[in-house]
Amino acid sequence: VSYDTELFETESCDSNACFESLQGALEDCTCNVDTIDYFNNVKIFPRIQSLVSKDYFRFYKVNLKKECPFWADDSRCAMKYCHIKPCSKDSVPQYADGHDDHIDESPATKYLKETQNECMADDDHNPDLGYLNMTISPASQYEIAKWSAHDNALENFCESDDRDVDAEYIDLSLNPERYTGYKGSSAHRIWRSIYEENCFRPKANPYSSFPFVLSSDLSNMCLEKRVFYRAISGLHSSINIHLCSKYLLSEKTAFAAPPEGEWGANLVEFQRRFDPSMTFGEGPNWLKNLYFVYLLEMRALAKAGPYFEHEEYYTGNHNEDEETRQAISNMLSVIYTFPEHFNESSMFNKGIQAATLKKEFRDHFRNISRIMDCVGCDKCKLWGKLQIQGLGTALKILFSGRWDGGDADPSVGPLPLRHKSHERLQRTEIVALFNAFARLSNSIRELENFRNMLR
Numbered sequence: 001v002s003y004d005t006e007l008f009e010t011e012s013c014d015s016n017a018c019f020e021s022l023q024g025a026l027e028d029c030t031c032n033v034d035t036i037d038y039f040n041n042v043k044i045f046p047r048i049q050s051l052v053s054k055d056y057f058r059f060y061k062v063n064l065k066k067e068c069p070f071w072a073d074d075s076r077c078a079m080k081y082c083h084i085k086p087c088s089k090d091s092v093p094q095y096a097d098g099h100d101d102h103i104d105e106s107p108a109t110k111y112l113k114e115t116q117n118e119c120m121a122d123d124d125h126n127p128d129l130g131y132l133n134m135t136i137s138p139a140s141q142y143e144i145a146k147w148s149a150h151d152n153a154l155e156n157f158c159e160s161d162d163r164d165v166d167a168e169y170i171d172l173s174l175n176p177e178r179y180t181g182y183k184g185s186s187a188h189r190i191w192r193s194i195y196e197e198n199c200f201r202p203k204a205n206p207y208s209s210f211p212f213v214l215s216s217d218l219s220n221m222c223l224e225k226r227v228f229y230r231a232i233s234g235l236h237s238s239i240n241i242h243l244c245s246k247y248l249l250s251e252k253t254a255f256a257a258p259p260e261g262e263w264g265a266n267l268v269e270f271q272r273r274f275d276p277s278m279t280f281g282e283g284p285n286w287l288k289n290l291y292f293v294y295l296l297e298m299r300a301l302a303k304a305g306p307y308f309e310h311e312e313y314y315t316g317n318h319n320e321d322e323e324t325r326q327a328i329s330n331m332l333s334v335i336y337t338f339p340e341h342f343n344e345s346s347m348f349n350k351g352i353q354a355a356t357l358k359k360e361f362r363d364h365f366r367n368i369s370r371i372m373d374c375v376g377c378d379k380c381k382l383w384g385k386l387q388i389q390g391l392g393t394a395l396k397i398l399f400s401g402r403w404d405g406g407d408a409d410p411s412v413g414p415l416p417l418r419h420k421s422h423e424r425l426q427r428t429e430i431v432a433l434f435n436a437f438a439r440l441s442n443s444i445r446e447l448e449n450f451r452n453m454l455r
């Protein structure tokens, strides 16, 4: 299948085709799209959005300066107006020299082949739109210092970059996920590498370009590999829905535009990305994958519910901490009532191979989180890292085994809904999981807006 770029240059049709196919069963779970639409838009969306505006969830500690382990630093070499000539032979590490056709699978060279021609792609970046606002008020800084002291006193077993010297708190409310102008070969290299990390492509990639995986091939994959692909694809959809719903409609310099520029929903952009006629029929499947990853994360929240209900949510402000805990309990009580949770017990249970597959699953996911350090736009990197860490936390709850057993609640039928566990999560994991779920919830809500625009 070759990718016909002309398709993307045609005017978008005003058909409702992406929504016509976006209904009914989701596959790999018992649920359907309409059930989730109603449940999310009416019950979950208002609760989770209010929750993530609380201080505990508003500040996310992350290291955005980590070097990309796979290719020469993209953001530096692709920056507009950079006076140092980007990617001159001397500035590129020896392994990226481009003369060696030999490809090995060591991390540093794994994705190298594509990097070599792409460092000059200056037009793919707009530093203004990708600008990350690092402001934290002095009062917040003081409070945050107290949080760190509190957290450091706890035992921590998981590796994450919030302890790196370069890790910094970022106020998520100052940096909404929206259109940044990050596109072209640099963004494609990231997505391609991520899908390549999905060892789980059904066959050696026969496609000369996009799409990386055809949905018709998914039925040849085992459930675990399909779940992996669908989770990543669902996240991809969510990111792209956000950039369509918060699109830069007119620049600040345009006549009569507000000083910030005018931001809002761009239906043509949405259709270009999801209409079946523009995506080899794949768009509606990519949207279904969004619902799928939403179910996955919601199930993780339910499973670790007893733990979340009793976590401290420490910010030093006792009243706010208590409010946060109550808001979480309230949202979880709604989540517990969802009738058709994703059932992870059907995964990784087929004999000896299951353990190997599980390890592979985890390793591949870790690699994806490392690829996030290669994203060449700080704002995209921030939200990419957060959402991958959130999804990783959900997978850990579902599949590490550490949240199984205990006192599961048998009153809810064959799938024990919530499990007591003595495991703890780090602050960044909790912040990432709830914010990631809030992003997915917001995407499903935004789909409703696009659906209404097409009526």
Ligand SMILES: Cc1cc2nc3c(=O)[nH]c(=O)nc-3n(C[C@H](O)[C@H](O)[C@H](O)COP(=O)(O)OP(=O)(O)OC[C@H]3O[C@@H](n4cnc5c(N)ncnc54)[C@H](O)[C@@H]3O)c2cc1C
Pocket: 177, 178, 179, 180, 181, 182, 183, 184, 187, 188, 190, 191, 210, 211, 212, 232, 233, 234, 235, 236, 237, 238, 239, 240, 243, 273, 286, 287, 375, 379, 380, 381, 383, 384
């Ligand atoms: C981690 C990350 C975060 C980003 N964050 C932002 C952001 O905050 N704001 C912003 O404006 N841009 C962001 N981008 C860029 C954005 O995702 C697109 O890459 C960019 O807009 C170019 O879009 P495109 O139409 O060329 O297709 P892309 O989205 O780049 O996709 C490449 C190809 O993948 C296939 N594909 C598309 N969607 C799916 C799917 N859901 N499942 C499976 N396959 C799919 C298609 O064949 C498509 O042609 C981010 C990119 C990355 C990698």
